[in-house]
Amino acid sequence: MGIEDAYITARGVSVTYRRQRDGSELPALAGVDLDVARGEFVAIVGPSGCGKTTFLNVVAGLVPASSGSVRVDGVEVTAPGPDRAMVFQDYALMPWRTVEANVRFGLEFQRHGLSRDEIDARIREAIELVSLTGFERAFPYELSGGMRQRVGIARALVGRPRVLLADEPLGAVDAMTREAMQGDLERIVAATGLTTILITHSIDEAIALADRLVIVSHRPGQVREIIDVPLPRPRFDYDIKAHPEYAPLREHVWDLLKGEALGAKEVEA
Amino acid sequence: MSGRLRLPDSRWARIALSVVNVVVFLTIWEIVAKEEVINPLFFPAPSDTWDALREGFADGTLTDALLWSLRCFAIGMVAAAVVGIPVGLLMGSSPAAYTLLSPYVWAMASLPRVAITPLLVLIFGFSQMAELVLIFLSALFPIVINCMAGPKTVDPSLLRAGRVFGASRLALYAKVVFPFTLPFIVSGLNQGLTRGLVGMVIAEIFGGNDGLGYVIQRAGETFEAPTLYAALFLLVAISLSLVQLLRWLEVRVAPWRNQSARA
Ligand SMILES: Nc1ncnc2c1ncn2[C@@H]1O[C@H](COP(=O)(O)OP(=O)(O)OP(=O)(O)O)[C@@H](O)[C@H]1O
Ligand SMILES: [Mg+2]
Numbered sequence: 225m226g227i228e229d230a231y232i233t234a235r236g237v238s239v240t241y242r243r244q245r246d247g248s249e250l251p252a253l254a255g256v257d258l259d260v261a262r263g264e265f266v267a268i269v270g271p272s273g274c275g276k277t278t279f280l281n282v283v284a285g286l287v288p289a290s291s292g293s294v295r296v297d298g299v300e301v302t303a304p305g306p307d308r309a310m311v312f313q314d315y316a317l318m319p320w321r322t323v324e325a326n327v328r329f330g331l332e333f334q335r336h337g338l339s340r341d342e343i344d345a346r347i348r349e350a351i352e353l354v355s356l357t358g359f360e361r362a363f364p365y366e367l368s369g370g371m372r373q374r375v376g377i378a379r380a381l382v383g384r385p386r387v388l389l390a391d392e393p394l395g396a397v398d399a400m401t402r403e404a405m406q407g408d409l410e411r412i413v414a415a416t417g418l419t420t421i422l423i424t425h426s427i428d429e430a431i432a433l434a435d436r437l438v439i440v441s442h443r444p445g446q447v448r449e450i451i452d453v454p455l456p457r458p459r460f461d462y463d464i465k466a467h468p469e470y471a472p473l474r475e476h477v478w479d480l481l482k483g484e485a486l487g488a489k490e491v492e493a
Numbered sequence: 494m495s496g497r498l499r500l501p502d503s504r505w506a507r508i509a510l511s512v513v514n515v516v517v518f519l520t521i522w523e524i525v526a527k528e529e530v531i532n533p534l535f536f537p538a539p540s541d542t543w544d545a546l547r548e549g550f551a552d553g554t555l556t557d558a559l560l561w562s563l564r565c566f567a568i569g570m571v572a573a574a575v576v577g578i579p580v581g582l583l584m585g586s587s588p589a590a591y592t593l594l595s596p597y598v599w600a601m602a603s604l605p606r607v608a609i610t611p612l613l614v615l616i617f618g619f620s621q622m623a624e625l626v627l628i629f630l631s632a633l634f635p636i637v638i639n640c641m642a643g644p645k646t647v648d649p650s651l652l653r654a655g656r657v658f659g660a661s662r663l664a665l666y667a668k669v670v671f672p673f674t675l676p677f678i679v680s681g682l683n684q685g686l687t688r689g690l691v692g693m694v695i696a697e698i699f700g701g702n703d704g705l706g707y708v709i710q711r712a713g714e715t716f717e718a719p720t721l722y723a724a725l726f727l728l729v730a731i732s733l734s735l736v737q738l739l740r741w742l743e744v745r746v747a748p749w750r751n752q753s754a755r756a
Contacts, residue, residue: 284657304657316654319749320672332668333659365749383658 230259231419236292239278252278254444265420267430270440271485276423280389284310306334309380313392315372317364323375324360330379350382370401388420406432407460427477432459439480442488537718545719559727562704566693569628573685577633578678581640602634606692614700624696631692632685639681643674676747683739690732
């Protein structure tokens with residue numbers, strides 16, 4: 225909280241859902257405060273159902289905060305905007321579109337004033353950035369999970385957003401591909417200077433990628449603790465697990481999450 | 494030897510096999526019919542059926558019946574599609590429209606079409622209108638029900654992606670909901686076609702004075718089995734080509750569905 229020159233500021237963000245079936249209320253977030261600096265990479269971890277996706281949706285402008293607000297570059301978020309792009313756990317690619325056309329989707333609804341050639345160049349560039357050159361004409365069903373998510377990342381990047389919101393982007397990718405893609409993600413984020421919020425269930429992934437970890441409490445979600453990750457970058461150039469800071473950090477996060485998971489059980493009971 | 498029937502791999506070999514299959518079948522039929530193992534009154538030989546078909550086209554009776562049926566079917570189907578697709582999409586997209594219309598749609602869809610034939614004859618007499626309305630009603634409800642399922646089942650995360658990348662409500666409909674729904678529309682048309690065909694035959698058998706159904710009914714009453722079989726053959730031909738057409742369209746419209754089903 226309270227970092228200077230924050231690019232994203234969340235203040236007292238609460239979201240209460242009203243269930244359609246019986247009209248009962250479900251508090252998902254209860255006063256989340258978070259500052260993210262320009263170009264920073266923040267990972268959010270927390271027990272299942274604690275409101276992580278909800279928070280990301282608020283930042284994206286998809287879900288309105290019941291109280292509190294989110295500002296991006298000083299402007300209050302009220303709707304989605306081209307400054308923020310999202311990557312989805314289930315990829316959310318249009319199955320009827322080729323790789324190229326799916327990436328184009330990221331630009332299609334924006335008033336960017338680009339010429340056709342410029343658009344094509346942007347698409348080519350985004351596809352190249354995720355190493356999918358040569359697969360432009362393939363359909364998502366012809367690609368592996370990892371490749372599909374590369375398309376999802378290219379679609380997010382093609383509009384040159386300032387903020388990347390990633391909701392468990394590698395959650396459905398197999399373990400081998402996952403590590404390789406973590407490396408790609410670090411490289412891409414470094415190359416583009418994106419401010420990134422990543423949600424993940426993997427502590428290792430969070431430590432490998434993030435500058436800071438945000439531990440969220442069980443539902444209704446609140447920020448339990450924010451932890452700096454002191455490991456030097458680029459992290460995929462060396463074995464971070466062998467770094468002396470790694471094991472104690474991991475253990476600390478694990479303890480916190482275990483506590484929250486147990487707390488969640490008590491709430492349910 | 495596994496004892497399992499294995500189909501040959503080459504395309505031409507498979508076509509050749511089908512031809513042999515049909516030829517053998519027709520030959521056996523021909524022999525059985527000519528030997529009058531079964532009463533020829535309702536079991537004519539393929540050669541007699543073929544003659545009836547040729548004569549019918551030569552003197553124009555079958556040509557007229559075929560054209561009449563096809564024309565009525567086309568008009569009824571187009572009307573059903575023009576009404577059914579928008580209504581189905583609307584019901585799938587708007588809970589209010591669904592609540593308002595669904596009781597009638599489900600009631601009509603579950604009503605056996607034969608049951609309303611006397612009513613239609615009562616209203617329209619033995620006219621072409623009765624036939625058109627029956628085709629229309631037969632095809633309409635499968636189309637509505639299938640089209641309705643499209644917008645209702647559209648993947649919410651695709652909608653989320655659409656909104657994140659700035660699609661307006663209209664753009665969301667045009668670029669996400671509609672393409673997602675297209676295969677549902679095609680299966681609706683597919684079911685509508687088969688049902689519409691049934692409606693057409695029922696109308697022509699029970700009410701009309703024209704069309705293939707009428708030929709079938711007349712041939713039955715006058716013991717002209719070959720003509721009856723010729724008309725049946727034409728119905729099969731129509732039905733099969735329409736189904737094939739729609740299947741081709743289904744693959745074109747949604748290659749990912751067939752692919753994932755095969756994988
Ligand atoms: N549209 C909605 N309407 C009602 N309740 C919702 C809605 N979306 C989420 N919820 C509920 O709000 C709570 C938080 O959901 P959310 O998806 O934000 O959690 P999460 O931390 O992302 O969980 P997970 O780790 O399982 O993805 C959950 O209990 C969920 O059931
Ligand atoms: Mg989630």
